[in-house]
Structures are given as C-alpha cells and as structure tokens.
Amino acid sequence: MAAGRIKLTAAALVVTSAWIVAPHAAPVLDYNFFKARVEPIFLEKRAGHTRCYVCHAESNNAFRLERLSPRASFWSEEQSRRNFEMASRLVNPGDPSTSRLLLHPLAPEDGGSVFHSGGRQFASKDDAGWKMLADWVNGQKP
Numbered sequence: 001m002a003a004g005r006i007k008l009t010a011a012a013l014v015v016t017s018a019w020i021v022a023p024h025a026a027p028v029l030d031y032n033f034f035k036a037r038v039e040p041i042f043l044e045k046r047a048g049h050t051r052c053y054v055c056h057a058e059s060n061n062a063f064r065l066e067r068l069s070p071r072a073s074f075w076s077e078e079q080s081r082r083n084f085e086m087a088s089r090l091v092n093p094g095d096p097s098t099s100r101l102l103l104h105p106l107a108p109e110d111g112g113s114v115f116h117s118g119g120r121q122f123a124s125k126d127d128a129g130w131k132m133l134a135d136w137v138n139g140q141k142p
Contacts, residue, residue: 029088030141033135039074039075041133066079099137105121106121
C-alpha cells in the first residue's frame with residue numbers, strides 16, 4: 001500500500017510540475033535606446049510644463065540628471081552613461097506600470113503618482129513620451 005502511495009505521489013508531482021509556469025527573465029535595459037530615444041524626452045519642452053531637465057539637473061531627489069556643459073545641447077557619452085545608471089534604478093525592467101520613472105510624471109487619473117511636484121508631464125499612457133519610456137523599460141532596442 002505504501003508503495004502505491006509513493007507512485008501516486010510521484011505521478012501527481014509530475015503532473016503538477018507540468019502546470020508550473022516558469023517566470024520569464026526581465027528584459028535588459030538597452031543603453032543605446034536610452035540615449036537615442038529616452039534622454040531627449042528629459043530635454044523636451046511640453047506646453048504648460050518645465051522640461052524635466054530644469055528640475056532634475058543635479059537635483060536632491062531620486063531622479064537626478066547630469067548638468068549639461070555650458071553651451072551643450074545634449075549630454076556627453078560619460079554623462080549619458082551616468083544618466084542611464086541613475087534612471088535604471090528607478091524602473092522595474094519589463095514592468096512600466098510599477099516603475100517610478102514612469103509613474104511620477106504620469107497624471108493620477110491614468111494611474112500616476114500624486115506626489116510629482118513637477119506637474120503632469122504625461123496626461124495619459126497614450127502620450128508618445130510615456131510610451132517611449134515604457135518601450136525602454138520593456139527592453140526595446142534601437
């Protein structure tokens with residue numbers, strides 16, 4: 001009788017394991033996509049808003065962008081690498097809906113944070129800038 005239970009238990013384990021779904025690996029954040037498509041969003045002027053860069057250049061909060069060199073219109077390679085490292089800490093790869101970098105500037109009416117003092121840079125998840133950030137978080141390549 002005990003042997004029958006062991007066989008049944010082993011068979012049950014085999015059947016049960018077939019139903020277990022292995023978690024998929026989080027996507028890798030792509031630096032080139034960040035530099036080409038995400039960083040320009042931080043410099044973009046939106047009607048009724050200050051550019052992200054104005055408040056977040058060397059700021060004293062979690063989202064801190066490198067200060068542009070005098071007369072520069074974009075970051076150096078070294079500065080972009082530091083921006084990438086900083087921004088990467090504010091996202092959950094593969095999950096834009098829980099990534100602080102996407103939630104803070106998003107309007108609360110569309111799931112964003114109420115605690116962003118810089119206004120609602122993105123009125124909804126349909127905003128092109130928000131979608132670009134989400135693409136990066138989802139591992140999009142250039």
